[in-house]
Amino acid sequence: MQLFYNPDITESTSQFLLPKEESKHIIKVLRKSTGDSLQITNGKGWIFTATITIPDIKNCLVTVTERLQQPKRHYAVHLVVAPTKMNDRYEWFLEKVTEIGVDSITPIICDHSERKIIKPERFEKILQSAMKQSLNCYLPKLNKMVSFKEFMAQNFEGDLFIAHCEETDRKSLKQKLRLQKDTTILIGPEGDFSVKEIEIALSNKFIPVTLGKTRLRTETAAIVACHSVAFVNEI
Numbered sequence: 206m207q208l209f210y211n212p213d214i215t216e217s218t219s220q221f222l223l224p225k226e227e228s229k230h231i232i233k234v235l236r237k238s239t240g241d242s243l244q245i246t247n248g249k250g251w252i253f254t255a256t257i258t259i260p261d262i263k264n265c266l267v268t269v270t271e272r273l274q275q276p277k278r279h280y281a282v283h284l285v286v287a288p289t290k291m292n293d294r295y296e297w298f299l300e301k302v303t304e305i306g307v308d309s310i311t312p313i314i315c316d317h318s319e320r321k322i323i324k325p326e327r328f329e330k331i332l333q334s335a336m337k338q339s340l341n342c343y344l345p346k347l348n349k350m351v352s353f354k355e356f357m358a359q360n361f362e363g364d365l366f367i368a369h370c371e372e373t374d375r376k377s378l379k380q381k382l383r384l385q386k387d388t389t390i391l392i393g394p395e396g397d398f399s400v401k402e403i404e405i406a407l408s409n410k411f412i413p414v415t416l417g418k419t420r421l422r423t424e425t426a427a428i429v430a431c432h433s434v435a436f437v438n439e440i
Contacts, residue, residue, distance in 0.1 A: 206244055207235075208337040210344075214247045220258065220268050228265035231257075243267060248336065248344030250275050275342040281308040281363070281387045282434050285356060286427045287394035288312050288320040295323075296331050298424035302431040303335035303345055312350040317396030323350055353402050357409055363387030367411040368426055370397045378414040378430060382437045390434075392427045 209231075214221060223231065231237045238260050245253045245267075254271035284307055289295045299310065314321050328347055336344050364386045366378060382388065391398075391406060398406070407413065416429045 206340060208252070208340055209243055209245045210248060210333050210337055211245055212247055212249075212344075214245060214251070214253055214269075216251055216272055216274075218253075218269055220266060222264040222266055225263050229262045231265055232260050232262045242270070246336070246342040248333070248342070250277055250342050252342050277343065278306065278308075278438070279385045280434075280438060282306065282431060283309045283311070283363075283387070283389040284392065284427055284431060285311045285313050285389060286392040287315050287318050287423060288323050288350070289423050290319045290395055292320070292323075294422070294424045295320075296328070298427050299328055299331045300335040301428050303332050303341070304339040305428070305431050306341075306435045307345050307431055308343070309346040309348060311348040311356065313356055313391070314350065314352045315394050316353070316399035316402060318394045319396075320394075325350075353398075353405070357405055361389060361409065363389060365389050365409070365411040366414045366430075367391040367398065367403065367406040368414050368416050368430060369393060369403055370420060371400065371403060371413075373403075373413060375413045375415045378416055379433050379437065381412055381414060382434060384438060388434050390427075390430045392423055392430065395423060 209227060237257055239257055241257050243255050245255055252273050252275060253269050255267035255269050257265060258268045259266035284302060286298065312323055325347060332345050332347060364383060368378065368390060391411065416426050421429060
């Protein structure tokens with residue numbers, strides 16, 4: 206099944222026009238025509254079966270024939286990850302955690318961050334593409350990039366973790382994770398969190414954790430953390 210994305214569809218929509226880019230792909234590349242069916246999600250948990258009514262390469266008109274809501278997980282995963290020096294590594298992380306299952310992502314600027322500029326529009330496209338590829342009907346929320354200080358000024362809910370490499374008292378993430386609990390995990394830049402940042406996180410009730418015996422890259426650590434939450438909740 207090939208899944209398409211349109212954020213403007215709601216459960217009450219009966220007909221709608223697909224944008225030019227997708228219309229052209231459907232008609233010219235996939236060779237779809239009148240009467241053919243498409244699967245479309247709005248990224249909010251709904252999947253729609255729609256039939257092509259007018260196969261226009263600029264604005265393809267489709268009619269919704271079936272609506273189905275995908276069950277939402279009973280827990281939420283929030284990854285707070287510093288942008289990597291090499292931008293393609295961060296994009297790879299975005300793709301993989303979307304496939305695994307993440308609800309929100311916050312890029313965070315830390316004391317040791319080397320990259321302080323991102324392209325949110327490109328990141329959004331990567332999230333959309335990964336959502337469609339994995340046949341997931343929930344689009345992860347990409348939050349505005351903030352500084353570590355700004356992030357720590359927020360109110361937090363659920364289980365809170367910070368993964369760092371300092372040789373201090375840290376617990377294994379897999380041992381601290383709890384079933385069906387909203388979880389926020391902080392992952393630092395290539396140079397790790399500073400000692401001051403770790404202290405601030407601990408004062409805000411973040412639990413220091415390790416993700417294994419080896420030192421992981423930022424993007425690998427984020428993926429391992431995300432998979433750990435998903436794996437524990439599948440048991």
